[in-house]
Amino acid sequence: MKQFSILFLSGLVVALLNSCQNENQTSGELPLMKLEAIEQVNNPYSVIKVIPLETNGENLLGDQLTLKFSQNSWFIYDESARDGIHHFDRNGKYLSKYVEIGEGPGMLRGISDFIPTPEGMDILSVKGDQAEIIRLDKEGQQLETISIDYMGTSFAPLPGDRYVASGSYNLPFVKNRLAVINEKGETTKEWLPNTHEILPFGEKNFYTLGEHVFFHEIYNPNTYMVQADSLLLRYQFDFGKYSIPERFFEMDWMAGFEMLNQQGFATISQYWENEDKAFFEVAVQVDDELNKHQVILEKASGEVGKRITTATALSAFSSPVGMMDNFLVFIAQAPDYLKLNADQLPENSPKIQEGDNPVLLFVKF
Structure with a gap:
């Protein structure tokens, strides 16, 4: 299978952000x-x-990772291995495999998808035509299972x-x-009617x-903030020549992706904001070449x-992977971290080996 279809299926779909006019949001x-x-x-x-994630024989991580954090911990799910969620403390020390995937007791x-909570963690699990939310305590033990009537993947x-x-x-x-x-x-409430039957995938x-929930999706050039009773449109994008043409939605999916890959196409892959700034990651893919555009908008000045x-x-x-204490946080594979120049890193940065687990990089936002 070609790379472009792998990207869609894995949820690492490309996004190119066509950028911002120097205007603040107005009513x-x-x-x-x-x-x-x-x-x-x-x-x-x-x-x-820089925080290196401890490496041992039981926790080697790949390069398709979902990372979420709580007040005291990092939780990482390897989307390729799909064997469980790894638990690190905030200094990168490995604690355990918080929960495992399998057929055994407690698995x-x-x-x-998953959400760290003050009580432990909530897990969204979808298998076949069944979807449920599983609530775990701080030790990874199951507290409650809630069957849900919506087949969500995130x-x-x-x-x-x-x-x-x-x-x-x-669909x-x-x-x-x-x-x-x-x-x-x-x-109890639904938005964004699904009018196109597209290849199923998870993203x-x-x-x-805090209490703000930011939402983006493939095929949609808009970003949103979700509230319990409303969906607020926040930013709109014009992808220009990389916009997905309407005829794509009427084509066979393989032919459609082939067309997109040849002409180039764009989607939004990350989006969040705080009081002062907004961050968007977009990427564009043309002929199997992927570039990611990371856009930072200064809300007060409109500079972008x-x-x-x-x-x-x-x-x-x-x-x-997100924001923490007003820093932008990245997870970097060891070989990529080792390519950074010394003047790009703080003094006394940790030394790691090429085969080690990734590191977390905190940068000014």
Whole structure:
């Protein structure tokens, strides 16, 4: 299978962000992002802190990772191995495999997404035509299982013991791409009608910062903030020549992806914001070549800039995982970290080997 279809199936779908006009959001109007208008920032990210993730024979990680964090821990799910969630403390020390996938006692059938909670963790598990949320305690023991009537592949918490879930473009499994689920597993509200039957795949759609839930999705040039009773459109994008043409949705999926790969196409792969700034990761893929455009918008001034990562340029910064203490956090594979120059790193940065687990890079945001 060609790389472009692998990217879609794995959820590591490409995104190219056509960038921002120098306008703040006004009532009645939303910022429109245009790629050609964004100035590329030539200076590299300034790394403030490096945390290596401890390596041993039981926790070797690949390069397709979902990382989430709580107040005291990092939790990492290897999307390739799919064997469980690894638990590290905030200094990178390996603690355990928090939960395992398998058929044995206490194991889970599968993991589609997960949320660290004060009590432990909530797991979204989808197998066949069954979807459920499994609540675990701090030791990974199952507390409660909630069957849900929406086939979501990604989810996030909402106030009032509710969740928002996305089923993406997976007709006929979901009629709407976004749904609010109550504490009983019942769907109470849905948005974004699913009118196109596209190859099913899973993607991570949400980022939670405090009580704010940010949402993006493939095939959609808009980003949103989700609230319990409303879906707020936040930013709109114009991908220009990399926009997905409408005829794609009427084509056989293999022929459609072949067309996209030849002409180039763009989708949004990461999005979040705080009070002062907004971050978007977009990537464009043409003929199996993938570039990621990381756009930072200064809300007060309207200034916007981007850095572009490729397989050979800024590769240590190709996987942003979120924000912490007003820093932007990346997870970098060991070989990419070792390519960084000393002047890009803080003094006394940790020494690692090429075969070690990834490191976490904290940069100014």
